[in-house]
Amino acid sequence: MSNITLNAGSESDLDTYEPIVDAPLANISENSDLPLAQQAANVLRDMIVQDIIPPGKPIRERTLAQQLNISRTPLREALRILAVDGLVELLPSRGAIAANPSPEDVKHMLEFLGGIEGLAGELACKRATDEEIDEIRALHYEMLAAFARKDRLAYFKLNQRIHRALVMASGNPLLIETHERMNARLYRIRYRSNMRNTKWPTAISEHEEILKAIESRDAVKLNDLMRNHLGSTWIKVSEDGQVGTADHHDND
Amino acid sequence: MSNITLNAGSESDLDTYEPIVDAPLANISENSDLPLAQQAANVLRDMIVQDIIPPGKPIRERTLAQQLNISRTPLREALRILAVDGLVELLPSRGAIAANPSPEDVKHMLEFLGGIEGLAGELACKRATDEEIDEIRALHYEMLAAFARKDRLAYFKLNQRIHRALVMASGNPLLIETHERMNARLYRIRYRSNMRNTKWPTAISEHEEILKAIESRDAVKLNDLMRNHLGSTWIKVSEDGQVGTADHHDND
DNA sequence: TGCTTAATTTTGGTATACCATATTGAAGAT
DNA sequence: ATCTTCAATATGGTATACCAAAATTAAGCA
Numbered sequence: 081m082s083n084i085t086l087n088a089g090s091e092s093d094l095d096t097y098e099p100i101v102d103a104p105l106a107n108i109s110e111n112s113d114l115p116l117a118q119q120a121a122n123v124l125r126d127m128i129v130q131d132i133i134p135p136g137k138p139i140r141e142r143t144l145a146q147q148l149n150i151s152r153t154p155l156r157e158a159l160r161i162l163a164v165d166g167l168v169e170l171l172p173s174r175g176a177i178a179a180n181p182s183p184e185d186v187k188h189m190l191e192f193l194g195g196i197e198g199l200a201g202e203l204a205c206k207r208a209t210d211e212e213i214d215e216i217r218a219l220h221y222e223m224l225a226a227f228a229r230k231d232r233l234a235y236f237k238l239n240q241r242i243h244r245a246l247v248m249a250s251g252n253p254l255l256i257e258t259h260e261r262m263n264a265r266l267y268r269i270r271y272r273s274n275m276r277n278t279k280w281p282t283a284i285s286e287h288e289e290i291l292k293a294i295e296s297r298d299a300v301k302l303n304d305l306m307r308n309h310l311g312s313t314w315i316k317v318s319e320d321g322q323v324g325t326a327d328h329h330d331n332d
Numbered sequence: 333m334s335n336i337t338l339n340a341g342s343e344s345d346l347d348t349y350e351p352i353v354d355a356p357l358a359n360i361s362e363n364s365d366l367p368l369a370q371q372a373a374n375v376l377r378d379m380i381v382q383d384i385i386p387p388g389k390p391i392r393e394r395t396l397a398q399q400l401n402i403s404r405t406p407l408r409e410a411l412r413i414l415a416v417d418g419l420v421e422l423l424p425s426r427g428a429i430a431a432n433p434s435p436e437d438v439k440h441m442l443e444f445l446g447g448i449e450g451l452a453g454e455l456a457c458k459r460a461t462d463e464e465i466d467e468i469r470a471l472h473y474e475m476l477a478a479f480a481r482k483d484r485l486a487y488f489k490l491n492q493r494i495h496r497a498l499v500m501a502s503g504n505p506l507l508i509e510t511h512e513r514m515n516a517r518l519y520r521i522r523y524r525s526n527m528r529n530t531k532w533p534t535a536i537s538e539h540e541e542i543l544k545a546i547e548s549r550d551a552v553k554l555n556d557l558m559r560n561h562l563g564s565t566w567i568k569v570s571e572d573g574q575v576g577t578a579d580h581h582d583n584d
Numbered sequence: 585t586g587c588t589t590a591a592t593t594t595t596g597g598t599a600t601a602c603c604a605t606a607t608t609g610a611a612g613a614t
Numbered sequence: 615a616t617c618t619t620c621a622a623t624a625t626g627g628t629a630t631a632c633c634a635a636a637a638t639t640a641a642g643c644a
Binding site for chain 2: 627
Binding site for chain 1: 626627628
């Protein structure tokens with residue numbers, strides 16, 4: 081039984097689960113033009129993605145609303161939004177918990193994400209501007225720099241940016257949005273996987289091929305590469321066994 | 333300026349826009365175990381998909397809540413859900429309107445849906461059970477029957493069922509869900525397109541090929557077929573010009 | 585001591601009240 | 615007659631109140 085709380089500085093699980101270092105949380109401000117529900121959804125999304133709210137953890141409406149200084153109404157709307165996004169699971173008349181995907185779920189998600197990236201890569205080969213490709217190349221070399229320094233965090237973030245840039249270059253808003261959402265759902269898992277990954281050189285060589293493919297605008301090749309690129313993530317994840325934080329019937 | 337109202341029996345636009353005949357609307361019942369927000373989302377989804385609420389039409393919370401015999405709270409939650417689904421557009425502090433995709437949007441959606449179906453088809457070739465393929469074959473022949481009778485409505489529904497069955501056979505829940513959602517967003521448009529389609533025989537021959545591919549479990553072939561199968565829809569849509577019901581600054 | 589059951593508390597679901605902003609319509613000035 | 619300005623109204627956004635169903639705890643029984 082773990083005891084992860086909403087507050088930073090909680091006690092257990094920290095030896096096995098390093099906190100995810102990331103951008104600061106989105107914050108809720110009075111003078112934003114966005115409705116509170118939307119702002120709350122953004123904050124909550126960050127909290128779940130960054131493992132501040134770990135998988136399976138019940139989300140109590142009153143307490144969380146109080147912490148965010150909003151009422152339950154916009155918070156509930158935010159929860160509905162995140163449920164459609166797959167980051168929150170709504171249990172009928174039993175409230176919400178942070179999504180807790182099974183290993184099988186993760187396998188499906190990675191397969192799906194690979195497919196999306198493959199499609200996007202194929203389209204990107206046809207539609208990317210030369211400037212977009214230049215930027216991808218630049219990111220690639222930045223990533224190599226992070227690799228050389230063995231800076232796993234920097235590597236991870238650059239890796240994400242490259243994939244994102246490739247998908248953006250597809251020019252299809254639905255691919256972009258779908259990619260972003262699925263990425264959020266997998267972020268936690270891939271982050272952990274990245275920090276432990278022993279097959280780093282393999283990933284690097286795959287990326288070399290990806291860069292070559294987009295540079296030569298080889299659509300079929302890039303599709304295939306990106307389709308299977310995430311496979312290594314799955315191997316890592318499955319080797320590590322643990323995917324989520326399992327049951328969270330305890331807390332606070 | 334059109335005058336389509338929520339109530340049946342409205343006046344104009346009916347000569348150019350036949351109502352979409354479909355299954356009865358989901359209904360809101362007291363004794364359902366689903367929360368009202370979820371039920372309302374289902375009803376609203378049907379109303380939008382079936383063009384009872386036409387694209388661009390403002391959705392007034394109080395009036396609609398009254399019509400559905402619920403309060404604004406669950407209705408608003410439903411609107412948030414549908415917004416994530418892309419069926420509703422939320423204008424900040426100006427409420428919600430039924431989604432009104434531009435021709436460009438539709439083009440992207442069809443491209444995306446084709447990609448999803450291609451991926452699903454490829455996986456289906458590898459994973460479909462023989463029984464699933466049998467069922468697809470059966471649906472195919474039912475569809476041919478509808479074609480022989482020139483029963484466009486029956487044809488359309490069977491066509492949808494075939495595509496759905498193929499995607500289901502992929503065994504990937506995310507592909508299935510994504511397909512279903514995108515299908516909902518395109519339903520209205522494809523329905524209209526189907527009712528006017530002049531290249532019916534072409535579609536039929538494509539379906540013959542699709543059936544052959546899944547029967548022989550030719551993954552690459554089926555991917556390609558399904559990927560480009562929807563292209564004809566776009567040609568039709570773009571030829572017809574009008575995609576949505578344009579502006580709806582008037583109403584009620 | 586362990587199990588069943590009843591009282592209590594917590595929690596999610598829904599309705600309503602209230603507020604601020606946006607929209608509409610009327611009045612007045614040019 | 616047209617534009618401007620201001621009041622009236624409608625509408626979305628948020629908070630709160632209330633209820634019913636769960637979950638928890640306490641009490642009673644075997």
